[in-house]
Amino acid sequence: MANVLVVAELLEGKARKTTQSAITxxxxxxxxxxxxxxVLSIGDGAGAAAEELTGYGAGKVxxxxxxxxxxxxxxxxxxxxxxxxxxxxxxxxxxxxxxxLPRVAAKLGAGVAxxxxxxxxxxxxxxxxxxxxxxNVFGTVAIKTDKQVVTVRQSEFGAAQESGGSSPVEEIxxxxxxxxxxxxxxxxxVVKSERPDLSEADIVVAGGRALKSAxxxxxxxxxxxxxxxxxxxxxxxxxxxxxxxxxxxxxxTGKVVAPKLYVAIGISGAxxxxxxxxxxxxxxxxxxxxxxxIAQVADYFLVADLFEAVxxxxxxxxxx
Amino acid sequence: MKILVPIKRVADPDNASKxxxxxxxxxxxxxxxxxKMNPFDDWSLEAALRLTENAAEKNARVGEVVLISIGPNDExxxxxxxxxxxxxxxxxxxxxxxxxxxxxxxVASVLKAVVDKESPDLVVMGKQAADGDSNVAGTKxxxxxxxxxxxxxxxxxxxxxxxxxxxxxxxxxxxxxVKVTGPAVLxxxxxxxxxxxVKNGVTPDDHQYxxxxxxxxYASLKGIMQAKKxxxxxMSLGDLGVDTTxxxxxxxxxxxxxRSGETTxxxxxxxxxxxxxxxxxxx
Ligand SMILES: Cc1cc2nc3c(=O)[nH]c(=O)nc-3n(C[C@H](O)[C@H](O)[C@H](O)COP(=O)(O)OP(=O)(O)OC[C@H]3O[C@@H](n4cnc5c(N)ncnc54)[C@H](O)[C@@H]3O)c2cc1C
Numbered sequence: 001m002a003n004v005l006v007v008a009e010l011l012e013g014k015a016r017k018t019t020q021s022a023i024t025x026x027x028x029x030x031x032x033x034x035x036x037x038x039v040l041s042i043g044d045g046a047g048a049a050a051e052e053l054t055g056y057g058a059g060k061v062x063x064x065x066x067x068x069x070x071x072x073x074x075x076x077x078x079x080x081x082x083x084x085x086x087x088x089x090x091x092x093x094x095x096x097x098x099x100x101l102p103r104v105a106a107k108l109g110a111g112v113a114x115x116x117x118x119x120x121x122x123x124x125x126x127x128x129x130x131x132x133x134x135x136n137v138f139g140t141v142a143i144k145t146d147k148q149v150v151t152v153r154q155s156e157f158g159a160a161q162e163s164g165g166s167s168p169v170e171e172i173x174x175x176x177x178x179x180x181x182x183x184x185x186x187x188x189x190v191v192k193s194e195r196p197d198l199s200e201a202d203i204v205v206a207g208g209r210a211l212k213s214a215x216x217x218x219x220x221x222x223x224x225x226x227x228x229x230x231x232x233x234x235x236x237x238x239x240x241x242x243x244x245x246x247x248x249x250x251x252x253t254g255k256v257v258a259p260k261l262y263v264a265i266g267i268s269g270a271x272x273x274x275x276x277x278x279x280x281x282x283x284x285x286x287x288x289x290x291x292x293x294i295a296q297v298a299d300y301f302l303v304a305d306l307f308e309a310v311x312x313x314x315x316x317x318x319x320x
Numbered sequence: 321m322k323i324l325v326p327i328k329r330v331a332d333p334d335n336a337s338k339x340x341x342x343x344x345x346x347x348x349x350x351x352x353x354x355x356k357m358n359p360f361d362d363w364s365l366e367a368a369l370r371l372t373e374n375a376a377e378k379n380a381r382v383g384e385v386v387l388i389s390i391g392p393n394d395e396x397x398x399x400x401x402x403x404x405x406x407x408x409x410x411x412x413x414x415x416x417x418x419x420x421x422x423x424x425x426x427v428a429s430v431l432k433a434v435v436d437k438e439s440p441d442l443v444v445m446g447k448q449a450a451d452g453d454s455n456v457a458g459t460k461x462x463x464x465x466x467x468x469x470x471x472x473x474x475x476x477x478x479x480x481x482x483x484x485x486x487x488x489x490x491x492x493x494x495x496x497x498v499k500v501t502g503p504a505v506l507x508x509x510x511x512x513x514x515x516x517x518v519k520n521g522v523t524p525d526d527h528q529y530x531x532x533x534x535x536x537x538y539a540s541l542k543g544i545m546q547a548k549k550x551x552x553x554x555m556s557l558g559d560l561g562v563d564t565t566x567x568x569x570x571x572x573x574x575x576x577x578x579r580s581g582e583t584t585x586x587x588x589x590x591x592x593x594x595x596x597x598x599x600x601x602x603x
Pocket of ligand 1: 307
């Protein structure tokens, strides 16, 4: 029997959707082992976010209000203290989860299975599948320590739906950590966009180095993105060159996405890029080189100059 | 400033699709693939070198970079350490260990033991190894040391030889800026390779490094010659008195399922729209 604590991820006082993916994994662990799960809402605005999280069937929702910006050191001791009462701690493998949970695990003497893509509970014993080698090998791993810490790949665990009911909210004490005094949070630039979030969108349109400039992203890629109601993504080469912001990077070091439709425009399909999108249901490549490695995963390939094909595609989509 | 940079050897990540799994599914075999420096470590080494040099004076060294690799004590691991020495690091440490006997916990414990001996001002390391892709060891190391962890650094600035650093770190939703009092552990993001990413208070602030496309700098011929004479200390896990009980146990490895279906080459935009609308029904 495994009792699970989900660590919610807050952004500006609201739970990010990553939290719902973590809840889905927690439910699988709890149901598969006859245990239960609780949720911890921690951070600036944790109280209000806790109220948002009472409808998912958790035994209770813990809240720990910590004002100011996030640093790992400010949260880890409180999460670890709350985690003492549980067998498994779960968060999404977002930049937040991958930053915070290993520190919590070290405080609890727990092993970490990171970025898992599946939970196994056969015979009541827990193990996890996780992609390794940029998604070229899948390993099944068990955690041998008393407590287990896992982070889950958002694209592999659908968002939990509210199931009705109302979990009680309980406030917990904040723990301090001397390491927290060593890090001063100076600020954060949150990128605002009217478009769907890259990790959650049904359609992703991504551009690569071939776009050549930020202006071309605006004039060529964005109209197609908006005509399809899609999220915008990019290759590392496009992010590095400053054509778009780094958080739009798809791949081994960027976001892992698995939308219904992924359109790769002027992207060669390097192994590190494929690691972030090859789970997409339908993949389209628009590239002037028909030998580009993206062909290994593309369902549809249009061999063309993107500067002609993409505006034409945008017009055709608008007419649908 | 003294910086410890852990570097791991990994099976050539650009050819990871050629990896195989043994018939019993118990191990991953990388036969035929070259051993390479983990690219994420290479980025961190680049950051560490920039922090400890004067780029306006032909990269004159003004600090010390110590490399540490945990891996089999053979020609491959030694070659990878030499590669880092040729790029500019001053010396290396090789801790003999087999990959199958290591996990993030043991790596963090070994690194802690080395930090205790070496007392660096910073540890700058890869956020993940391109084989295990775990993203755990750096943060666990920081907690074991009681130091702060700054993950995914894209810009680093110091004016007091690394005692305090202003760091911009990449998040999923933007960029955060923090001020860190060392000693600290840092991991880096892709953007640390940008021309103006590191300001160390010695190299003029307006200096722009050459644009790097994929990884850190290349070694110069002189660097390669000098590296041959730089020392590599060799030690065992036992010498460091580290507990080698693994926290994780891998029971099975599998290759991803082959992709179903062929690639359809469409003639033009009209055919593409037709296929997406009427066949795949995704738009
Ligand atoms: C450790 C590590 C991690 C990495 N992580 C990532 C990651 O997370 N994500 C990622 O994307 N990359 C990552 N990379 C980089 C990756 O290896 C590639 O360098 C990068 O993906 C290339 O980007 P690209 O496809 O846009 O550019 P290129 O490889 O240069 O491809 C450009 C493509 O555009 C096509 N093209 C050119 N002009 C036109 C035109 N007019 N019309 C149509 N097509 C055209 C070309 O045929 C080519 O196929 C990583 C690399 C390393 C070493």
